[in-house]
Structure formats: structure tokens, C-alpha cells
Amino acid sequence: MSVFLQIENLSVSYGAVRVLHGTSLSVEKGELVALLGASGCGKTTLLRTISGFIEAEKGQIRLEGEDITFQPPEKRDTAMVFQSYALWPHMTAFENIAYGLRLRKKSKAEITKTVSDTLDLLGLSEFGDRLVANLSGGQRQRVALGRALAVNPSLLLLDEPLSNLDARIRQHVRHEIKAIQNRLGITAVMVTHDREEAMVMADRIVVMNKGKIEQIGSPEELYNRPATAFVADFMGADNQISVEWRKDKNGCQISSVYGEPVALKSGEENGLSAPAGKGTLFFRSEAAMLVEAGTQPAENSFVLKGKVEQITYPGGFYRHAVRVGEQTFLVDHGAAFGQGAMVHLEIPTHRVHLFAA
């Protein structure tokens, strides 16, 4: 694998307001990298700076070794797929896909072949003559993807490509886009604010927060080994407890206002560098075991004692809201405990994420 897109120390401002603060990122050939973060964190700005629609203030962007930082958009070998599709509704699917090829003055024969191949690739061959206005949302998004792919760009840029589709179609189109990107071996950068979408589609995810990169990693890395409290929270570790820790010769002890102190095994202290301090412990609703109060606690578990306040059924498991002292934690369990049941939450120490305050 080789670095295909290299972004170094990129800063971007709108007027006096800086929104990207020295961003660096490298993307390998054939990778799909997702930029993930809350609204306003700078994902779209980063994508548009790569495409050339927004000018960099400082730093460098290299595509296949070539410095493109100050090249106009049309000189960069990139193609963008927009959330709004940005198709011509009064033109057919064929003509929309042919658009970029005509701009590039390709021959009629070449256009016919490339567009037909693209329609085939996207499962749209029977819709070539259909006006875009008469296609479904999912079909339109595939036409938009086809228009970007037809010009055979080095880099495909996807700006929230699925957010106009309804939930069920989204699931489907996600897998389609991923499969096509894989099959073509095309390098892609995608913006999304949907964690699950990033997890399903991306080889690597870049989590952004306020114009800075918090962590870059595979979906598994971000989910299982979040590097910061922000990433743990953003990747769905909903439950949080304030804790104190103290390291001694036997390891690291953590304690909270609830329950007994527990010792972390070596390697589980998540890089807490200080010998003692305050922090926040995160755990996911599926990481905790729910057992009847009075059960002998499992080894190497952080135990919280509480009372079931509410039970819901999101599908496949029951989600329990459990009151512990002043806080409520969410815990998933295969069977429903009764409302008001006294329970223990057991969180195995290897499934907690602990960060210094």
C-alpha cells in the first residue's frame, strides 16, 4: 500500500474564523476513509478543500505525489457526489452520466460505451432513458455516483451521499456503494455524521471535533480502543461515571462513589500516565451484564448496584434504564427484568474506557 492522498498541516478559515487547525491525514490507494463528527466540526470544509472548492490557508494537499494545494477544482483529478444529488432532473439518467464526458470532449462512441458500462455497473441499465425526475431516491443517488465514476477520477469524494434517502434504502445503498468502490479499487473520502454508516462503509474512520482530528483508525479500533473521551462518547459508549484512580505496585485501583473499588489488570488502564487522579469511566450498554441483586460478583468486574426504572425493546434485546444513586445507566440484556427489580450491573474491566479528567 502506498500513500495516495496526503494532507499535511492544513488550515482553513472563513474570514477571521479558523475552522481547520493544522489537519494531517494520509489515505492509501483503494481505501474508503470516512470523516465523521458532529455538525459544524469541519468535515465538509475538509472535503471541499480537497476538491478545491475552498482554498487552503496553510498546509499542503498531495494527490499521487503531485502538489494540488492551489490547483483549481477542474484541474484536480477528483469527482464529488453530493447529498442533494445535483443531477439535471429534465435529463435522462444516460445524459446525466454522460455530462462530465461531454465536458471533456470525449468521442460519441466512447461516451456511449462508458455510460452503458456505468449503468450496468450500477444496476441501472434499464433506466438509461428515464428522466431523473422519474427515478426513486436510491436510483437517483446511483446516477449521481455513476456521473462521478464515469470520468474515472483518481479520487472520489462523497459528501453525505446517503442522507437524503430513507432509512431502509440507506442500508441497502451503503452496501452497494461500498461494493462498487471495492470492485473498482477506487480511493474515496466520504463525509458523514452517521456513526453506523461510517462503521459499515469505511476502511478507516477519521473522528473530528471542532476542526481537529481526535483519532484515526479502523472501525474496530475506534469502537474497542477509543483514544479520547470524545471518541468514546461519540462511538456510543453512553454510560459515564466519575472515578478516581490510584496506581500502586499491584496495578491500578479505580473507585467511584458507587460500589467497591476494583483493580484494573495491566494494559487496561488505557494509558493513564499520572500515578493518581480523577477521570471518567465509559461503558457501553451492551458491555455490562445485568444480574439479580445479591449474586456473587464476577471477577475483574466493576459492580454497580441499582434498581430497574424502565424497560424498552429496541429489537433483539431489552434495554434497561437502571437507577444507581443519582445516575441512570443503560444496560442491554436478552431477557427483561421486572420494573423495580433490584439488580447488579457487572462491567468487565477490559470493557471499560477510562480517561483522565
Ligand SMILES: Nc1ncnc2c1ncn2[C@@H]1O[C@H](COP(=O)(O)OP(=O)(O)OP(=O)(O)O)[C@@H](O)[C@H]1O
Ligand atoms: N461559507 C462559510 N462561511 C463562514 N463559516 C462557515 C462557512 N461554511 C461553514 N462555516 C462554518 O465552519 C464550521 C465548519 O463547517 P463544516 O460545514 O465544515 O462542518 P461539518 O462538520 O461539515 O458540519 P455539517 O455536518 O453540519 O455539514 C462551522 O462552524 C460552520 O458554521
